[in-house]
Amino acid sequence: MGDTPRERFGDLVRAASPSERRRFVADVWAARGWETTVDGSFVVARTGTQTRRIALVAGGWFGVRPRVPDEVDVVVALDAAAIDAADSTPGVRVFSLDDLYDLLRYGLPSDVGNRLVETHFGTLFADQSATTWPGRFSFSSRFRSARSGIVLVAVAALLALAIVATAGVPGVVPGLGGGTEQPQSDPSSTPMSTVTPEPWTIAPGVTTAGIENATLLANAHRRAVTNESYRWTVVYRESIAGDETGREVEVVRVEAPHVYTSEVQRVGRLRAFPRPTATEDSYADGSMRYARRPNEPDGIAARVLDPDVRDGPGRHATRGERYVEWYLSTERSRVVNSTVEDGVVVYRVEGTVNEFPRSRDYEFTALVEESGFVRSTRVSYETRDGLGVTVWFEYDAVGETTVTPPQWVGPEDRPTNGTAEDGVANRTG
Template sequence: MRQSRRSRFGDLIRAASPSDRRRFLADLWAARGWATTVESHLVVARRGDRTDRLAVVSRSRFRPSPSVPAEATVVVALGDPARTRRAAPNDARILSVDDLYDLVRYGLPEGRGDDLVADHFGVRLADLPGGDGGAGGADDSGGAFASLRRRLSSLSSLPVAPLVFVALLVAAVVVTAGPGGVPVLGEAFGGQQPPSSTPAATTTSEPMPTPESRAVAPGVSTAGVENATRLAAAHRRAAANRSYRWTLGYRESIAGDETGREVEVVRVEAPNVYVSEVGRAGQLRAFPRPTASEDSYADGTTRYARRPAEPDGVAARVLDADVRDGPGRQASRAARYLEWYLSADETSVTRVERAANAAAEPEPELGPALYRIEGRGTDFPRSRGYRVQAVVEEDGFVRSMRVTYETRDGLGVEVWFAYDAVGETTVTRPAWLDRAGGSTGGRTVVPANASR
């Protein structure tokens, strides 16, 4: 079943780090006219003489109830709102992920919510697949059943006998389901009966056995990608434990002729020790793009961004403790892209063949098994001719990925990334940071709750 736009929004919120969620919440309340700051594990929002303290509470499989800050007055529940309600202060307002979606989608001026989500998660709400879905966050592909269920919900106050009669009618609808499981409503419901036909004589043949699929990587089986979110999470864990060089590319073309490209090279020594350099050529139209908008350097405690518009050319931000203790910015970026681009309509998986000359490359030295993922068709992004190919290891580490598609207005897009120098990469302080003022001054310090 396709995920709804509401459900994909919930996935974005849950996949974000705690600090990213707080920054998003702060900007959302700021867009609604509040003055906001991020203080420890709370977002403090002030407007006039009113002060709200907002907390985001994750669901947990290991605790009977979530941990809610005692001073919180507004709590966003990423799990069960009822469970969060029991653990929250009595006067706290509880918001579910669906409530948060409605606030972004309908509680801001037109287009502002799309821009806000794009700023924090790299994708506009309007570009997420599917419709808004119901309050439960799902688009119901069984349209006839959903419509009938909604109509019957209004009958809950009827006496028992009429309800029994209605239940029998519903059972009749299910029993008379047509081809493919689509219900055929009888004349009593205003439906149309399928044309009758005399079945032709058939011969019974032995059914062909269907090969049983087996798992080859987290979220991936021999049948295809079964859970892109799980695969992305496995890649994030694998990338957090390695040093590497990560090259990302983005290219635009019209009628096959390149109009612009952007290439980012990221060298990662540790989760929060990295340097990123971006090169551009030509003119690019689409935004946001998977490549970074600025050169950056992180030394484990502070992230520096190269910004010529700043008085000294550099902006600095102290890394959030939640991020520093996690998998790091670059691993999280890659996981986000994998979840987006590998959520294709159709996928297939094949084993990558090794070198044909066994004498030149003995089997024990080949390393982990590799699998090639090929996919086509997607609602995200809105496109024609969508194709994706990726190579993944058994632990979920995606070595490379390439995506091609054409936008609705005829713009050809190609996105790719690849890893190399795995386990062999070190980072040195870039020269542009020294020119900006050295290690003791000459930098602009950005508050911790500012946009990254």
Template sequence: MRQFRRSRFGDLIRAAGPSGRRRFLADLWTARGWETTVEDRLVVARRGDRTERLAVGSRPRFSLSPSVPDEATVVVALGDPARTRRAAPDDARVLSLDELFDLVRYGLPEGRGDDLVADHFGVRLADLPADGGGGGAGSAGRAGGARTGPLASVLPPALSSLPVAPLLFAALLVAAVVVTAGSGGVPTLGEALGGQQPSSPTPTAATTPAPTPTPEPRVVAPGVTTAGVENATLLAAAHRRAAANRSYRWTLGYRESIAGDETGREVEVVYVEAPHVYVSEVQRAGRLRAFPRPTASEDAYADGTTRYARRPAEPDGVAARVLDPDVRDGPGRQASRAARYLDWYLSADETSVARVTTPANASVENEVALYRIEGRGTDFPRSRGYRVEAVVEEDGFVRSMRVTYETRDGLGVEVWFAYDAVGETTVTRPAWLDRADGSNGGRTVVPANATG
């Protein structure tokens, strides 16, 4: 039988896992102009001074009522909306799957809802038959026509014209005869009608164990649950905050290859003492084709108030800019760079998360819970064979990340970064700045409202 758009949409939502439903709701509200984040069992949507907390009423396994978070203000009912209404907070708005379907089909610009469903579930609703009557297996019988449905093949023709009640009785009688068939497959009519039981024992039906409930994903870091990366932007923001409060050495690498043979690489080492006190050193080898790249294009030094860049094209070889005081109050240039890369590279199509059981440096990390993120597939960059792996702490600080992919023209790319010497890094003025000409170091000071 053909499946129509509404029923197919409902089946897709019910079949998705809890985290998949939340991601779909987050993207749906984002398409409607809200800013969304996924937080534990809720999707938090904000627009202006309004905030909505979206939840999906869980499908009860061992209780009569679905489970709904107390903070929810909008609840999607997977089953009976009335039952979900009784379980939801008093002021929450309950949406049935039909109402959610209407929101997708008619509450978004034309075609956007189809794209959204296709992105999450792999099917476009527009490709399914429009909702309508469409006769089922029993429609002809209801109209008084020929016998149809599953009972037609087991009832004699004489019963097909009986009223509904006798017909139902006959159906139950046939079912009882079939169920009570002996070991040879021949039903004993006396057993079905309540007669004497045979002396030979009948096999006992095997007991089907109750299904084990699937646990709800547990949050292990901001934007990350045991089911995968729920919100890469949220994780990136947490990393930016964590990096702003630590000193560290940050090593970034970029490598290109053709058919597995390396054609060029670039490695940048950044020593960060404070958000706006750092030294960056870049080394290159071979020939690099792609641009822009995550590694810096120049050596740099920042002392907290001024950033100096090593530029051979300048008359004295150095350019400088005064940092805006408002910028200096932020997390700093290096923390913001890392957050931007994490948002890009961890927005993968599929991700998984596992606890790291053997830290590389147990003396430092044995009291820190670490989780390994693995992902594949992404829209950024446009690529083939995209893979990403990262190790993250519970507060969102990403210890390391490695990305590999192949561009559409066959260029192999590898990007990686890692942190070490965390809490133990200091910065000294680089020699290339001391060698600049002039009594003031030969600096060309260019005031600018630039990031630090």
């Protein structure tokens, strides 16, 4: 049995029967927010439009290369041979037992991971010692132990023959390798190496070690919001010595990529520019984009800014992508914890030290879903001249947001039949 909790966990999984392992993996994915079923020799996990077929693979006898089943998306590899086979299979994501251990210990709330291990193996992470093991061992585990015993007997016999053959030969010390005499080292003085598990991906551009590629994460965020309706709140705040001197709050409502409203409220006096908030209120009906300009002679005016606003992911999806890459490109970040909300795993990521121009004491906190959708971000830093800046944005009402023309859009500018997309044409404010 292994000496560390990680090794003992691997022993527990390998000692279980194939059906026990599949039920365990199904429950692990269910704890991550997936709907799971055991279908023959596979675990099938579904969430939204995504489906993953998961297979557990172990190495064969006498070094026979294990086979990775066709049409498998995820392989849980029980040993090194299975990892090698899965790594060479295109399009397959590999979970080693170390990855599975990290997922249970750090990728899920601690009580959830402990409960899963206790339910399936009769022990807790905290209770895994070399002398406290559950009594449930399957026939396959006993057979595997017997096979290991046979191998050990064979090795011992060969060792005895080697010792007898080399006995009395000048300059040869009986040992595993024979050959010339080697100085014997004191085991207590030999440094023990600590194996650090490799980080594994939990979202595009994000691993268990933190954000490794903010560009990939930003691209995934844009894809996640492009075809969704949502409300996006962007807050920008300035302060001096902790006292607020000004703030802007922008509320964006998006029904479709090119159907949206944006309203901005300002309080106090702001010094820095440019800012992440919009400079003016705007409205787009799918065909035209209008802007509110309070400084016009008539007080309020609606102007057509972009007659061609039907292509691409949309103005606000592109803004969101730019802000994620801009604010989350840090030198150091880490995944603090994870929660399951409405069946979706959400990771809390914290970071410091950004190359943000003319800033210091840079810090951020972000909530990131497995898809790469960044639910919210809070950023704080201080400019070189002592101005404190806080930027906060959050998405909500996802899939539930509709848009109506604002009051400042005059009747002559409101969409009529055939001028707008996605059923927005006949709305009135």
